[in-house]
Amino acid sequence: MKIVIIGAVAGGASAAARARRLDEDAEVVLIERGAEPSFANCGLPYYVGGEIESRDKLLVAPAERLRQRYRLDVRTRQEVTAIDRDEQTVSVRNLETGEQYVESYDRLIISTGASPFRPPIPGIDGPHVLELRDLADADRMYELVAGGKSRRAVIVGAGFIGIEVAENLVRRGLDVTVVELVNQILPPWDPEMVRPLEDHVRQQGVTLKLSDSAESFEEASSDDANLIVRLKSGEELPACFAVVCIGVRPESKLAADAGIEIGPRGGIVTNDHMQTSDPHIYAVGDVAQVKDFITGEPTQVPLAGPANRQGRIAADHIFGRDSRYRGTQGTAIVGVFGRTAALTGHSEKMLRKANRPYEKIYIHPGDHAGYYPGASPITLKLLFHPEDGRIWGAQAVGTTGVDKRIDVIAMAIHAGMTVYDLEEVELCYAPQYGSAKDPVNMAGFVAAGVLRGDHPVTHCQLVPPTDHERDWCVLDVRTPTEFAAGHIHDAINIPLEELRERMSELPTDRHIAVYCYVGQRGYMATRLLRHNGFDVSNLSGGFKSWEQCHNSEH
Numbered sequence: 001m002k003i004v005i006i007g008a009v010a011g012g013a014s015a016a017a018r019a020r021r022l023d024e025d026a027e028v029v030l031i032e033r034g035a036e037p038s039f040a041n042c043g044l045p046y047y048v049g050g051e052i053e054s055r056d057k058l059l060v061a062p063a064e065r066l067r068q069r070y071r072l073d074v075r076t077r078q079e080v081t082a083i084d085r086d087e088q089t090v091s092v093r094n095l096e097t098g099e100q101y102v103e104s105y106d107r108l109i110i111s112t113g114a115s116p117f118r119p120p121i122p123g124i125d126g127p128h129v130l131e132l133r134d135l136a137d138a139d140r141m142y143e144l145v146a147g148g149k150s151r152r153a154v155i156v157g158a159g160f161i162g163i164e165v166a167e168n169l170v171r172r173g174l175d176v177t178v179v180e181l182v183n184q185i186l187p188p189w190d191p192e193m194v195r196p197l198e199d200h201v202r203q204q205g206v207t208l209k210l211s212d213s214a215e216s217f218e219e220a221s222s223d224d225a226n227l228i229v230r231l232k233s234g235e236e237l238p239a240c241f242a243v244v245c246i247g248v249r250p251e252s253k254l255a256a257d258a259g260i261e262i263g264p265r266g267g268i269v270t271n272d273h274m275q276t277s278d279p280h281i282y283a284v285g286d287v288a289q290v291k292d293f294i295t296g297e298p299t300q301v302p303l304a305g306p307a308n309r310q311g312r313i314a315a316d317h318i319f320g321r322d323s324r325y326r327g328t329q330g331t332a333i334v335g336v337f338g339r340t341a342a343l344t345g346h347s348e349k350m351l352r353k354a355n356r357p358y359e360k361i362y363i364h365p366g367d368h369a370g371y372y373p374g375a376s377p378i379t380l381k382l383l384f385h386p387e388d389g390r391i392w393g394a395q396a397v398g399t400t401g402v403d404k405r406i407d408v409i410a411m412a413i414h415a416g417m418t419v420y421d422l423e424e425v426e427l428c429y430a431p432q433y434g435s436a437k438d439p440v441n442m443a444g445f446v447a448a449g450v451l452r453g454d455h456p457v458t459h460c461q462l463v464p465p466t467d468h469e470r471d472w473c474v475l476d477v478r479t480p481t482e483f484a485a486g487h488i489h490d491a492i493n494i495p496l497e498e499l500r501e502r503m504s505e506l507p508t509d510r511h512i513a514v515y516c517y518v519g520q521r522g523y524m525a526t527r528l529l530r531h532n533g534f535d536v537s538n539l540s541g542g543f544k545s546w547e548q549c550h551n552s553e554h
């Protein structure tokens with residue numbers, strides 16, 4: 001068995017190591033265009049920012065180790081230029097010597113990844129417009145920022161990588177502006193979930209230009225600017241350099257040229273074993289089109305976890321194992337200047353776009369028991385099917401404990417669980433780690449309560465900040481002090497503790513939307529009023545979610 005693997009980083013290196021563990025005699029040839037195999041792409045921004053001090057730390061499995069430990073034939077600075085499916089060969093060019101040769105294969109694994117998207121904006125190919133995909137890109141950026149050489153940078157795109165780069169350039173003392181086409185940072189999340197993060201990013205000195213885009217990059221030669229970035233809004237931003245982080249496109253040209261089936265978004269179509277339309281050829285990682293774990297529909301999600309698992313599955317299948325890829329859930333996490341945002345499954349935007357039925361709840365529990373020092377709030381949004389309670393997805397933002405909750409819910413989705421299961425799961429608890437009712441249980445209690453009809457909910461999006469014509473009543477059950485500090489316009493204030501005595505002040509001919517600060521007192525008020533025959537709902541996530549949703553800065 002001779003396996004040739006194109007691309008030697010996440011998916012490719014994982015497939016190669018697995019192949020060796022499964023078969024000691026197979027010939028495994030790993031061909032990589034770059035100078036280093038198996039490097040940590042995910043660590044690149046932190047090397048640029050100085051958090052990861054040594055470049056060597058990024059070399060997860062250097063070529064020599066792959067050769068010695070796994071007896072792999074690692075060929076770096078070599079590029080596959082064509083695939084001949086009839087002959088079962090690939091053409092290779094040695095980028096050092098220019099030499100061309102042909103290599104045969106029994107099985108081919110394509111793990112060529114995805115390249116940063118570079119739209120045809122004037123000046124985008126200029127010397128001061130960077131991207132961050134590999135070590136060479138990181139070296140270039142490092143050179144520009146180390147030792148205080150650059151003062152200002154513009155980042156185009158506020159996705160994961162854009163935000164990570166912003167954080168690391170701020171760490172290097174640069175004045176950073178982030179330009180983003182849509183009206184939010186971190187577009188995979190729903191907008192109201194990231195509003196507090198936008199404020200936090202601004203507080204770190206970053207200028208955010210949302211709903212704007214770069215129209216051109218023009219070379220300049222002033223003392224502190226090599227570049228002028230012109231925005232659609234007409235603004236001109238001088239910068240020492242710009243970084244374009246506006247998404248990636250699968251590097252599937254080799255496969256397309258060889259007549260392998262390609263999906264509508266450019267990914268190589270694969271089956272559950274990661275085989276392409278040619279059964280001798282597999283595709284894994286960012287270059288592959290896979291299925292969405294929840295819906296089974298085709299999707300492309302460029303993440304390291306899926307790439308690594310798919311590499312293993314391709315190798316397993318080559319050696320006769322019936323391993324199958326179950327689909328990608330899109331579980332992801334990002335650090336934002338000391339805060340954390342994580343998500344799994346489908347967002348509300350995705351569900352709405354696909355016209356799927358859903359209900360949602362927001363909660364704001366502490367990451368651990370409030371009586372133990374250092375507790376910090378987590379905002380958690382859970383999306384679920386309104387009939388059977390199956391979980392569509394979850395998003396969380398906070399400082400600590402966010403990863404744990406989203407990982408638990410990711411596992412619940414993987415196991416096909418419902419919100420009723422989240423009520424029942426037993427999670428670890430001591431006061432410094434969680435609560436006896438963990439945020440995951442709480443999300444289950446609230447969501448299941450909604451489905452059981454115990455407490456109907458209203459959502460912040462349905463309570464606009466300046467709607468004076470609504471035919472229902474808004475009731476604030478917080479204390480007068482909380483009410484005075486800020487409330488929804490036209491709301492009447494009856495603190496929860498006085499509600500039983502003052503119920504006569506409430507209308508009986510109109511719906512009442514109740515709220516408190518995070519939803520808990522609102523829940524109790526909803527129950528109380530329902531017992532007394534009122535038509536009532538609780539504002540999910542309370543005033544806190546409402547404020548996040550209608551943050552006036554946006």
Ligand code: FAD
Binds near residue numbers: 011041045113
């Ligand atoms: P890659 O790891 O990109 O490897 C593809 C390799 O193929 C490249 O080295 C390329 O040089 C080589 N290649 C391409 N064409 C050829 C050819 N013709 N011949 C030879 N070699 C070729 N994901 C996360 O889950 N979490 C994170 O925190 C995270 N952070 C990231 C930060 C950055 C800056 C970047 C760039 C990515 C990050 N990712 C993260 C995404 C993650 O790195 C990718 O999803 C993952 O590396 C994909 O693996 P892959 O094997 O498909 O492609």
